[in-house]
Amino acid sequence: MARFILxxxxxxxxxxxxxxxxxxxxxxLAPGGPFSAEKAVPAEVLKALEARYHLDQPVINQYFxxxxxxxxxxxxxxxxxxGRSVNEMIAxxxxxxxxxxxxxxxxALLIGxxxxxxxxxxxxxxxxxxxxxxxxxxxxxxxxxxGPLLMLVFGVWLEWVPVSGxxxxxxxxxxxxxxxxxxxxxxxxxxxxxxMLEVMSQDYIRTARAKGLPEWKVVLKHGLRGGMIPVIAFxxxxxxxxxxxxxxxxxxxxxxxxxxxxxxxxxNRDYTMIMGTTVLFxxxxxxxxxxxDIVAVWLNPRLRDLYRSGGA
Amino acid sequence: MAPCSLLFKAKLSRPRRYLSTLIYSLGCLLLxxxxxxxxxxxxxxxxxxLHWGNGAEPQELDxxxxxxxxxxxxxxxxxxxxxxxxxxTLEPTPGMAESWEISDDGKTYTFHIRDDARWSNGDPVTxxxxxxxxxxxxxxxxxxxxxxxxxxxxxxxAYATGKLDDFxxxxxxxxxxxxxxxxxxxxxxxxLQLLDHYSMFPVHRATIExxxxxxxxxxxxxxxxxxxxxxxFILTQWDLNRLVMIEKSPTYYDADKVRLNAIRFYPTExxxxxxxxxxxxxxxxxxxxxADKIAVYKETNPQALRISPYLGTYFYRVNTTVEHLxxxxxxxxxxxxxxxxxxxxxxxxxxxxxxFTFTPPNTLGYTAEAGFVxxxxxxxxxxxxxxxxEGEGFPPTEILYNTSEGHRKLAVAxxxxxxxxxNVDISLNNQDWKVYLDSExxxxxQISRGGWIGDYVDPNxxxxxxxxxxxxxxTGWHNPEYDQLISEAAPAASxxxxxxxxxxxxxxxxxxxxxxxxxxxxxxxxxxxxxxxGMPSNILDYALYKQIYLSED
Numbered sequence: 001m002a003r004f005i006l007x008x009x010x011x012x013x014x015x016x017x018x019x020x021x022x023x024x025x026x027x028x029l030a031p032g033g034p035f036s037a038e039k040a041v042p043a044e045v046l047k048a049l050e051a052r053y054h055l056d057q058p059v060i061n062q063y064f065x066x067x068x069x070x071x072x073x074x075x076x077x078x079x080x081x082x083g084r085s086v087n088e089m090i091a092x093x094x095x096x097x098x099x100x101x102x103x104x105x106x107x108a109l110l111i112g113x114x115x116x117x118x119x120x121x122x123x124x125x126x127x128x129x130x131x132x133x134x135x136x137x138x139x140x141x142x143x144x145x146x147g148p149l150l151m152l153v154f155g156v157w158l159e160w161v162p163v164s165g166x167x168x169x170x171x172x173x174x175x176x177x178x179x180x181x182x183x184x185x186x187x188x189x190x191x192x193x194x195x196m197l198e199v200m201s202q203d204y205i206r207t208a209r210a211k212g213l214p215e216w217k218v219v220l221k222h223g224l225r226g227g228m229i230p231v232i233a234f235x236x237x238x239x240x241x242x243x244x245x246x247x248x249x250x251x252x253x254x255x256x257x258x259x260x261x262x263x264x265x266x267x268n269r270d271y272t273m274i275m276g277t278t279v280l281f282x283x284x285x286x287x288x289x290x291x292x293d294i295v296a297v298w299l300n301p302r303l304r305d306l307y308r309s310g311g312a
Numbered sequence: 313m314a315p316c317s318l319l320f321k322a323k324l325s326r327p328r329r330y331l332s333t334l335i336y337s338l339g340c341l342l343l344x345x346x347x348x349x350x351x352x353x354x355x356x357x358x359x360x361x362l363h364w365g366n367g368a369e370p371q372e373l374d375x376x377x378x379x380x381x382x383x384x385x386x387x388x389x390x391x392x393x394x395x396x397x398x399x400x401t402l403e404p405t406p407g408m409a410e411s412w413e414i415s416d417d418g419k420t421y422t423f424h425i426r427d428d429a430r431w432s433n434g435d436p437v438t439x440x441x442x443x444x445x446x447x448x449x450x451x452x453x454x455x456x457x458x459x460x461x462x463x464x465x466x467x468x469x470a471y472a473t474g475k476l477d478d479f480x481x482x483x484x485x486x487x488x489x490x491x492x493x494x495x496x497x498x499x500x501x502x503x504l505q506l507l508d509h510y511s512m513f514p515v516h517r518a519t520i521e522x523x524x525x526x527x528x529x530x531x532x533x534x535x536x537x538x539x540x541x542x543x544x545f546i547l548t549q550w551d552l553n554r555l556v557m558i559e560k561s562p563t564y565y566d567a568d569k570v571r572l573n574a575i576r577f578y579p580t581e582x583x584x585x586x587x588x589x590x591x592x593x594x595x596x597x598x599x600x601x602x603a604d605k606i607a608v609y610k611e612t613n614p615q616a617l618r619i620s621p622y623l624g625t626y627f628y629r630v631n632t633t634v635e636h637l638x639x640x641x642x643x644x645x646x647x648x649x650x651x652x653x654x655x656x657x658x659x660x661x662x663x664x665x666x667x668f669t670f671t672p673p674n675t676l677g678y679t680a681e682a683g684f685v686x687x688x689x690x691x692x693x694x695x696x697x698x699x700x701x702e703g704e705g706f707p708p709t710e711i712l713y714n715t716s717e718g719h720r721k722l723a724v725a726x727x728x729x730x731x732x733x734x735n736v737d738i739s740l741n742n743q744d745w746k747v748y749l750d751s752e753x754x755x756x757x758q759i760s761r762g763g764w765i766g767d768y769v770d771p772n773x774x775x776x777x778x779x780x781x782x783x784x785x786x787t788g789w790h791n792p793e794y795d796q797l798i799s800e801a802a803p804a805a806s807x808x809x810x811x812x813x814x815x816x817x818x819x820x821x822x823x824x825x826x827x828x829x830x831x832x833x834x835x836x837x838x839x840x841x842x843x844x845x846g847m848p849s850n851i852l853d854y855a856l857y858k859q860i861y862l863s864e865d
Contacts, residue, residue, distance in 0.1 A: 034746075044473055048455050082374075163588045166554060
């Protein structure tokens with residue numbers, strides 16, 4: 001198992017290097033520079049700015065000095081926000097994004113798995129159709145529609161929760177977490193329904209029932225164990241998706257997260273910020289996928305034995 | 313919900329403690345939320361805290377680096393220049409200088425700084441502070457895009473562009489600790505107006521030197537806790553992309569009159585969210601309002617809607633170096649075949665004013681004569697004269713605009729008007745903001761959308777951009793007579809009327825040649841809560857925080 005993890009980590013290095021290189025040159029190829037502005041920029045000012053951020057040097061030199069800085073964990077200064085380093089902006093934005101992702105994941109698991117299990121207990125009845133069609137709606141409803149809708153109903157009309165903010169007013173984290181969770185909730189509902197249906201038709205469930213166990217015990221004790229495997233395998237990639245895909249929700253609810261910086265950085269041609277966030281998200285996605293694979297191996301006894309014997 | 317918590321117990325025994333903590337905290341969040349009856353507007357009224365929708369995260373809070381409006385709103389709370397403006401009339405009023413004299417030739421200004429002016433750390437504000445700050449603002453390494461605000465001062469331009477090394481030759485001198493003498497290159501009637509722009513604000517030397525070199529970009533001196541200012545408020549909190557809070561300064565000379573205790577600025581980029589925040593009582597003021605909401609507010613909540621004229625023009629640049637657009641008859645024909653009122657009624661919807669001149673009407677008493685009229689028959693005749701009767705054979709022409717729903721709708725409307733009225737085919741091209749800026753600056757366009765907001769209340773801020781080598785001209789149009797009127801005749805004029813006459817003549821030349829097609833004069837559109845008092849509208853959208861307070865009646 002340790003060898004498996006080590007191998008995967010080593011494989012990640014060339015992947016990251018490719019991501020860094022491609023992004024580095026692509027952002028510089030994009031038309032429009034970081035310092036172009038609506039008001040004309042005088043030549044002497046432009047020169048001073050380019051010298052300040054080393055953009056006056058050959059691109060290849062810039063590339064290698066960037067790699068050097070990166071090796072020291074230094075993402076460089078932001079071009080758009082002169083007083084901020086990219087490290088500082090990531091440190092400011094990542095916690096909000098991670099917290100939002102975590103809450104969204106909890107909502108998605110709570111609501112999604114319950115809906116899926118309930119649906120699987122009586123397949124092809126109203127108890128199945130209602131949660132599942134709601135789930136379908138969740139997949140179809142994009143967050144830029146659901147977010148404002150939730151804001152209107154719970155923020156403006158009912159005045160239960162604030163319409164935006166992050167940690168300013170109690171309850172301001174609920175709507176964004178729900179909005180971000182919606183697509184994943186639906187997906188988890190479908191996964192758990194499928195998993196449960198498969199498990200509930202297995203022989204050992206019939207045996208458990210034949211033993212005279214009450215139905216709730218059959219479902220919760222014996223059914224869940226196998227039925228939730230697909231859901232658990234999905235958590236890793238889902239969390240990577242939640243982190244890197246939260247920019248729409250962050251923009252709608254004005255959450256000071258990293259996703260918002262990412263999108264703005266691209267529009268602003270904030271080279272260092274684009275690089276910093278891309279490298280970070282790439283790393284996170286690689287890590288979460290690795291985590292998902294580890295969990296999959298751990299859950300599946302056959303694979304587990306395979307790796308154990310291979311590693312020994 | 314019950315089977316769910318059991319689910320975790322059954323399946324994940326080890327992490328179950330973490331999970332149950334999480335579930336518990338989620339539940340608490342929900343409970344707290346439902347018990348929440350107060351909002352920012354009600355709590356703000358008691359604590360005199362103003363909640364301000366500020367449009368975007370400030371790039372910086374260094375007045376010699378930034379260029380934006382969100383930054384302006386924060387900096388004017390933290391720092392104060394030599395003069396202020398009366399928000400009702402925009403006439404200069406005493407700020408850091410309690411009085412000033414202007415020499416008879418209009419070139420020498422002597423400012424007397426008030427002796428009770430203090431920085432927020434208790435240091436007195438002196439004339440040396442201004443000399444040093446202005447020296448700093450002109451350092452090219454700082455990358456100050458507003459250095460040109462200093463150019464009316466003698467030798468400032470030469471110094472900023474590196475043609476002159478000796479700062480002592482620039483017309484700024486501290487006569488004594490509280491007397492500042494400023495010598496101008498030409499009598500500049502709007503000079504006092506400039507002094508209230510943040511680019512000319514003083515900064516605290518010791519603080520800046522503590523955190524880096526004077527001309528170093530982006531040191532930590534602007535952070536909450538570090539920032540030392542001389543304005544009515546001090547910076548107490550700056551959370552990236554979340555909140556900037558300023559609180560009343562006890563050292564401000566006029567602190568007795570400051571009634572607000574704090575202002576909280578929110579980076580409200582998403583205007584739809586901002587509007588919902590206003591409705592939910594989270595904001596007192598919004599930075600803008602989506603166009604399709606204006607009609608709704610007019611009907612349901614007209615007292616919250618504040619629409620007022622703004623010192624800015626929405627226009628189309630025409631690239632006069634493109635073969636067929638080099639003919640001014642074509643440019644004029646295009647300008648004459650646009651129904652501006654219809655655009656305002658159906659597209660922008662904010663009650664803007666149709667523009668027939670480039671400088672907005674009544675800019676400090678200056679109104680230019682309309683340079684053209686909307687006349688489809690005359691436009692057709694001009695086009696025929698130029699060789700395209702009934703639009704026949706008119707070369708393919710493109711309107712460039714930066715990607716935005718508002719600009720797109722307007723471009724579509726104009727495209728249809730030109731098709732219907734002149735029978736010419738126009739295509740549309742939208743580009744991402746930075747690409748659009750690049751295309752425009754490099755002359756890689758035919759017709760391009762533009763907007764210009766005056767830096768100060770004077771026709772000069774609109775007219776000097778069309779000089780031959782003006783960095784914002786970008787149309788390829790040039791006229792020696794125009795240059796002469798703007799750079800020589802107008803600055804040398806001794807009387808306002810004479811000066812305005814030169815401007816009128818210049819603007820007539822500009823409108824006759826039509827390298828720029830004015831569409832409308834901007835309006836500012838805000839939502840303003842009824843509790844806000846002491847904040848009159850003006851064409852600069854300028855608010856004087858020390859006069860603002862919150863009250864129910």
